[in-house]
Amino acid sequence: MKINNLLEKIGVFAFVLLFAFQSCSSGSDSGEGTPVNPPPSNLSVQIEVTGKTADKPEGDGSGKIHLTITASNATSYKVLLDGQLKELTTGDLTYIFTASGTKTYPIIVSAYNAAGQFVSSTTSITINVSRKLLWSDEFDADGAPNTSKWGYNTGTGDGWGNNELEYYTTRPENVIISNGTLKIKAIKEEYMGSHYTSTRMLTKGKFSFKYGRAEVRAKLPVGGGTWPAFWMLGDNIDTVGWPLCGEVDILESVGNNPNVNHSSLHSPGRSGNTPDTAITTVPNSATEFHVYAADWTAESIKFYVDDKLFYTYANSSTTPFNQNFFLILNLAMGGNFGGTVDPNFTSAIFEVDYVRVYN
Known part of the structure; x- marks a missing residue:
């Protein structure tokens, strides 16, 4: 009886070994030696x-x-x-x-x-x-800006990180569309503890894009201390903060140094007094409309005034400039960049004919 049990166990063990051997063999070769998973x-x-x-x-x-x-x-x-x-x-x-x-x-x-x-x-x-228009505002309907396209930053923002002097509002006194242009007006007045009012409008949460051409056709304000801008911030600013989100300044000009446009980029380790910047002269910038633009790709960001290239930034995968960005239009007063406000200043207008974004 014990011998029979032993033989039975040996037989089962041999069967298991045989099955395992055949399984391993069939995993890589058939009986004829052909691979079951031949390479492509x-x-x-x-x-x-x-x-x-x-x-x-x-x-x-x-x-x-x-x-x-x-x-x-x-x-x-x-x-x-x-x-x-x-x-x-x-x-x-x-x-x-x-x-x-x-x-x-x-x-x-x-x-x-x-x-x-x-x-x-x-x-x-x-x-x-072919270049295609992705988004635009032609500012051709009188009244307040289109709320489906623009929102606002309001208040003082503790100087918005630049020691600025204005209080941003949504009042028609500070922002209005009339006769085919947007007018952002800075006013010297006492308002909510500030000595100046103005407007800062943005497409955050309404429109953003990755790569393409963003341009504004604008006429700039006059007066020492004025600081108009058309610029972009990364969509992820609320989660990573600034400057990790990246900033692209397409148009920046100051009344204390008229007829000069500054285009700059801010990123980690290259923010504040950034080395990634260039200027160009723009004659009659306060009396004539000019087109300020940036062409943005994964390889570069090129800055133009009236289609004349004046600065090329070498983009790469290590920068924050490879994600969606939203647009901002504002007119600041004073601050680190705007400088001293002319004591005779009363008001000034940043006038915008259109904003357009192409692929």
Whole structure:
């Protein structure tokens, strides 16, 4: 009886060993030695550019492409393009580039099998993207600014970090649209403990964008101590604070040094008296409208006045300038940058014809 039990146990043990051996063998090879998960091969990437013709080899300006990817033994794909990683279960991908202009983009495609083995291929595409208007305010409806586009910062903000002197309000005395332009008016008056009033309006929570062209057509105020600005802050300011959120100053001018535009960037370790700044002369800036603009990409931020480039900042993945930013228009008084207010100052107007944002 004991011998029979021993034989039975030996038989069971042998069966288990045989099953384990066969299982291990079948995990990598069939009986004929063919791998169960052969590596992917024969990777092919076909790119169709929408609207491509002999006259328009970079496409019709829509920026749209379609990728058809095939590979033997592949079960999934990954595509890296335009700084984005796309993971696919099929070999079809439609993508739209948004940065305006004609640019060449590298495209890296990898095909994977079920075991995680892969094969990769690198190619590139040159494509044209026509400039498109993403957002604008033409200020063509008399009255208060459009509340679907603009909100406000109000109060003194403890000098808004710059020892400024104004109290920001939403009153029509300080902000109004009339005759096709927005008028932000700084007034010398006693109001809520401050000696001046003005307005600071912003698109936070209503509109923001990542990369593109932001521009304002404006006529600047007159008077020592005035400090008009058109600028941007990162959407994440409430969570990371300033300057971690990043700041892009497109238009800054001071009445104590008229007809000069300052464009600057503020970021960690390069805030306050930032080294990332440049100036340009803008003749008749208080009597004529001029266009102040920034073209923003992952590689650079270029600053213009009347389409004349005067400063290029080298952007990179290490800066905060690769996220959504919102817009700000304001007219400050005094402060660290605005300087001493002329004792004869009574009021001044920052007049804006339009604000536009393009892709």
